[in-house]
Amino acid sequence: MIALLLAQTIAITGGTVYPVSGPKLAAATVLIRDGRIVAVATNVPIPADATRIDAAGKWITPGLIDGAGQLGLVEINAVPGTRDASVQGDTIAAAFNVAEGINPASTLIPVTRIEGITTALAVPTGNLVSGQAVLIDLDGATIDQMLVKSPAGIVADLSESAKDDAGGSRAAVADRLRRVFRDALEYERRKTDFSRAQMQPLAASARDLEALLPLLHGRVPLIAYANRRSDIATALRLAKEFNVQLILAGAAEGWEIAAEIAAARVPVLVEPLNNIPSYDALGIRYENAAVLAKAGVKVALLEPDTHKSRNLRQQAGNAVSYGMTWDQALRAVTLSPAEIFGVADRYGSLEPGKVANVVVWSGDPFEFTTGVEHVLIRGKEIPLKSRQTELFERYKKLPPSY
Amino acid sequence: MRPLLSLLLAVTGACASAGGSARSSQAPAPAAPAATAAATTPERESAARPQYPSTYARHPNPPVLIRNATIMTATGHEIPNGSILLKDGRIVAVGAKVEAPADAVVVDGTGKYVTPGLIDDHSHLGVYAAPGTDAESDGNEATNPVTAEVWAEHSFWPQDPQIPLAIAGGITTIQALPGSANLIGGRSAILKLIPARTVQEMKFPGAHYGLKMACGENPKRVYGRKGGPATRMGNMAGYRAAFILAEGYRRRWDAWNKDHKGDPPERNLRLESLAEVLRGNMYVQNHCYRADEMAQMLDLAHEFGFKIRSFHHAVESYKIADLLAKEGTSVSVWADWWGFKEEAMDGIQQNAALNQQAGGRPLIHSDDPGGIQRLNQEAAKAMYAGQRSGIPITRDQALRWITVNPAWTIGLDSVVGTLEPGKMADVVVWSSDPFSVYSKAIQVYNDGWLVYDRNDPAHQPRTDFELGQVPAPGSDR
Numbered sequence: 001m002i003a004l005l006l007a008q009t010i011a012i013t014g015g016t017v018y019p020v021s022g023p024k025l026a027a028a029t030v031l032i033r034d035g036r037i038v039a040v041a042t043n044v045p046i047p048a049d050a051t052r053i054d055a056a057g058k059w060i061t062p063g064l065i066d067g068a069g070q071l072g073l074v075e076i077n078a079v080p081g082t083r084d085a086s087v088q089g090d091t092i093a094a095a096f097n098v099a100e101g102i103n104p105a106s107t108l109i110p111v112t113r114i115e116g117i118t119t120a121l122a123v124p125t126g127n128l129v130s131g132q133a134v135l136i137d138l139d140g141a142t143i144d145q146m147l148v149k150s151p152a153g154i155v156a157d158l159s160e161s162a163k164d165d166a167g168g169s170r171a172a173v174a175d176r177l178r179r180v181f182r183d184a185l186e187y188e189r190r191k192t193d194f195s196r197a198q199m200q201p202l203a204a205s206a207r208d209l210e211a212l213l214p215l216l217h218g219r220v221p222l223i224a225y226a227n228r229r230s231d232i233a234t235a236l237r238l239a240k241e242f243n244v245q246l247i248l249a250g251a252a253e254g255w256e257i258a259a260e261i262a263a264a265r266v267p268v269l270v271e272p273l274n275n276i277p278s279y280d281a282l283g284i285r286y287e288n289a290a291v292l293a294k295a296g297v298k299v300a301l302l303e304p305d306t307h308k309s310r311n312l313r314q315q316a317g318n319a320v321s322y323g324m325t326w327d328q329a330l331r332a333v334t335l336s337p338a339e340i341f342g343v344a345d346r347y348g349s350l351e352p353g354k355v356a357n358v359v360v361w362s363g364d365p366f367e368f369t370t371g372v373e374h375v376l377i378r379g380k381e382i383p384l385k386s387r388q389t390e391l392f393e394r395y396k397k398l399p400p401s402y
Numbered sequence: 403m404r405p406l407l408s409l410l411l412a413v414t415g416a417c418a419s420a421g422g423s424a425r426s427s428q429a430p431a432p433a434a435p436a437a438t439a440a441a442t443t444p445e446r447e448s449a450a451r452p453q454y455p456s457t458y459a460r461h462p463n464p465p466v467l468i469r470n471a472t473i474m475t476a477t478g479h480e481i482p483n484g485s486i487l488l489k490d491g492r493i494v495a496v497g498a499k500v501e502a503p504a505d506a507v508v509v510d511g512t513g514k515y516v517t518p519g520l521i522d523d524h525s526h527l528g529v530y531a532a533p534g535t536d537a538e539s540d541g542n543e544a545t546n547p548v549t550a551e552v553w554a555e556h557s558f559w560p561q562d563p564q565i566p567l568a569i570a571g572g573i574t575t576i577q578a579l580p581g582s583a584n585l586i587g588g589r590s591a592i593l594k595l596i597p598a599r600t601v602q603e604m605k606f607p608g609a610h611y612g613l614k615m616a617c618g619e620n621p622k623r624v625y626g627r628k629g630g631p632a633t634r635m636g637n638m639a640g641y642r643a644a645f646i647l648a649e650g651y652r653r654r655w656d657a658w659n660k661d662h663k664g665d666p667p668e669r670n671l672r673l674e675s676l677a678e679v680l681r682g683n684m685y686v687q688n689h690c691y692r693a694d695e696m697a698q699m700l701d702l703a704h705e706f707g708f709k710i711r712s713f714h715h716a717v718e719s720y721k722i723a724d725l726l727a728k729e730g731t732s733v734s735v736w737a738d739w740w741g742f743k744e745e746a747m748d749g750i751q752q753n754a755a756l757n758q759q760a761g762g763r764p765l766i767h768s769d770d771p772g773g774i775q776r777l778n779q780e781a782a783k784a785m786y787a788g789q790r791s792g793i794p795i796t797r798d799q800a801l802r803w804i805t806v807n808p809a810w811t812i813g814l815d816s817v818v819g820t821l822e823p824g825k826m827a828d829v830v831v832w833s834s835d836p837f838s839v840y841s842k843a844i845q846v847y848n849d850g851w852l853v854y855d856r857n858d859p860a861h862q863p864r865t866d867f868e869l870g871q872v873p874a875p876g877s878d879r
Contacts (some may be wrong), residue, residue, distance in 0.1 A: 076741060077742040077743065079743070107741075273772060273776075276532050276534070276567070278532065278533045278534050282533070307741040308739070310738070314783070317840060318779075318839060367838060367839055367840075368782040368785075368786045368838070369837075388740070388749075388750045395756065396752070396756065396791070400721070
């Protein structure tokens with residue numbers, strides 16, 4: 001409501017608009033009213049009451065979406081009191097939704113959004129089933145104001161790091177997940193027996209099994225972290241067995257089975273700048289995103305390090321260096337993640353009716369020369385300030401004045 | 403050509419690696435306190451014998467002329483449509499027009515950019531090698547807060563598969579450092595980044611060892627419950643106690659070295675390293691985040707009469723950029739890392755630029771096997787962040803952040819770090835402007851040796867580790 005009351009009409013004029021949903025438009029206008037985009041075209045009548053942003057010579061794109069990280073869920077990695085992304089004591093933490101752990105006042109949010117990232121997935125970590133990820137806009141005084149979609153997916157870990165939670169073998173990880181999924185369906189069929197204590201012990205708590213039902217009925221996707229080719233294949237197999245809507249994440253060796261992933265119509269969340277071999281992914285390489293995209297896989301690009309979320313555009317630029325087309329890369333940080341997280345009706349492109357998350361750049365958003373000139377989130381212009389800009393202002397001339 | 407060649411010979415005389423064809427005979431950096439004793443005493447004592455010498459030898463190569471490229475010299479200017487000639491491991495000529503010897507390999511640099519080989523003065527390649535299991539965790543001798551006696555080269559694994567990745571990013575020299583668990587973590591290794599069977603073959607001839615020291619959170623976290631230090635004041639007391647012992651050790655050895663009368667003092671490897679710092683032969687490379695702690699460390703250095711060569715990480719160096727410039731201590735920083743721990747909370751993107759503005763000597767380091775592959779990109783981010791904030795950083799200054807400034811920090815700025823006649827032929831050819839996100843190193847020459855060529859699998863070195871388990875670039879498996 002507050003957003004609506006403060007809403008206004010904004011016309012971003014004269015720039016080159018990259019709507020993502022269609023070809024770029026030179027000298028075009030993006031007209032925004034009440035937090036939504038109402039027009040994107042070259043001949044848009046501009047209402048008299050509109051606030052104008054002159055974007056001549058600038059590039060205009062949708063706000064970037066980072067489908068990874070823990071924005072709002074971590075302030076300082078080394079300070080446990082500021083971390084809220086992981087729950088202990090429950091290896092199947094399907095009912096753990098991170099939303100209420102989000103701190104809208106986190107200093108990371110302004111640091112990130114003033115560099116053109118307007119939306120991010122807040123991802124639970126740890127355990128075999130980590131919990132429920134939520135999609136947030138990087139503006140809002142309350143969690144409710146920030147939430148875009150909750151849950152956006154339930155996160156499971158099929159990478160090497162999950163083995164210990166399943167007894168020490170990859171095979172046990174898959175077996176455990178199968179038992180959990182079967183028990184969730186069994187629990188659903190026999191809730192009465194369960195309440196009368198007439199069921200064998202279940203593979204997870206009733207509330208975690210209950211939380212998995214939307215996933216098992218195809219209403220919430222499974223976000224499965226897997227890196228080794230065989231683990232990716234396991235995730236595909238599990239998804240097929242249980243008819244689960246799957247999103248692969250990490251997928252370091254995904255390029256090796258790109259055709260299978262494409263055939264299964266499973267989208268992939270990839271960090272482009274990741275090529276350090278480990279026993280979990282000896283085949284890891286920079287070309288992963290490009291090979292997957294070329295095979296027809298829907299790819300979203302990630303910057304998984306929360307404090308570096310602003311480097312999503314550097315990730316995208318490097319994805320181009322290693323084989324993606326520029327258009328593919330832009331889509332992979334805007335419309336593709338919106339589609340993957342099921343919010344493409346509202347997010348990811350510059351089209352009438354969509355939420356007005358818009359960035360005005362001085363040039364190519366992936367280039368280092370480029371600065372952010374304007375950021376709008378839900379139609380509201382965001383001041384380009386953060387704790388870091390305040391520190392700079394204080395110390396740009398020495399000695400500082402306190 | 404002739405005048406340039408004579409200049410080359412004059413310049414090389416300044417570096418320890420001057421000389422004929424092979425340089426296998428080069429001495430390591432002066433290491434032991436007995437370095438002077440070695441010449442005059444019989445080699446009965448260990449201190450008088452060779453101390454882990456470099457066996458580096460230049461790979462033989464034909465001369466190479468790269469022509470019609472933008473030459474970024476790191477000496478203050480760029481040469482459009484310029485040429486550079488490499489011969490016998492040296493840069494022979496740089497200019498608008500350079501003639502090639504008949505036997506030169508000619509590289510068409512049209513549209514390409516040429517820079518000095520990049521130098522990372524803060525790497526853990528080889529000591530924290532991939533694939534990253536406990537078996538390769540050799541960077542922190544976290545058994546005592548002061549382990550000046552350990553040498554990173556004795557942990558370094560030349561088959562670390564991260565090495566060819568860094569080479570492909572245009573890196574030609576690294577300082578491989580011990581980790582930061584300890585107050586004094588040990589000696590660094592200054593290495594040519596080349597394929598090699600042994601670390602001795604990689605040791606940069608004539609380099610100054612660094613001594614890794616660490617401030618702040620890490621030592622007190624690691625030792626807080628293992629006997630201390632548990633506080634920052636405990637950290638300071640720990641450094642001071644160590645250097646007080648080193649003063650006496652240095653005095654005893656220096657006195658004995660004068661006349662060699664009587665038995666030599668007993669060797670102590672820990673104090674030997676610290677005494678070398680007191681003598682100015684070994685450079686202090688100090689992991690330190692907070693501005694107030696850096697100021698404390700400068701006082702420590704004044705107390706014991708040594709210089710801190712560089713503050714590493716130094717996320718708050720912009721707060722005392724004037725002080726650091728006055729001290730002549732370089733700052734080895736990231737472009738934009740921050741927030742992973744409390745002492746990193748105040749990191750800002752203008753850090754390098756503000757230090758430059760204050761007249762200091764900033765440089766961009768990686769501390770990371772990913773970041774070392776794109777130091778050019780990190781320098782670009784830091785340069786443009788400065789420019790956008792009104793700090794007029796030049797392209798040449800930003801290039802110096804990843805070439806001659808780190809070379810200075812490891813004492814090799816007269817040998818590498820710029821494209822000038824006489825310098826070692828460490829040269830990178832880039833596909834486009836290296837400050838663009840789309841630019842890639844396409845050729846890397848290390849001492850004239852084409853160690854990497856993006857377009858030629860014959861020049862894409864692979865480690866033993868990769869064979870049969872890491873698919874080769876461009877291949878399936």
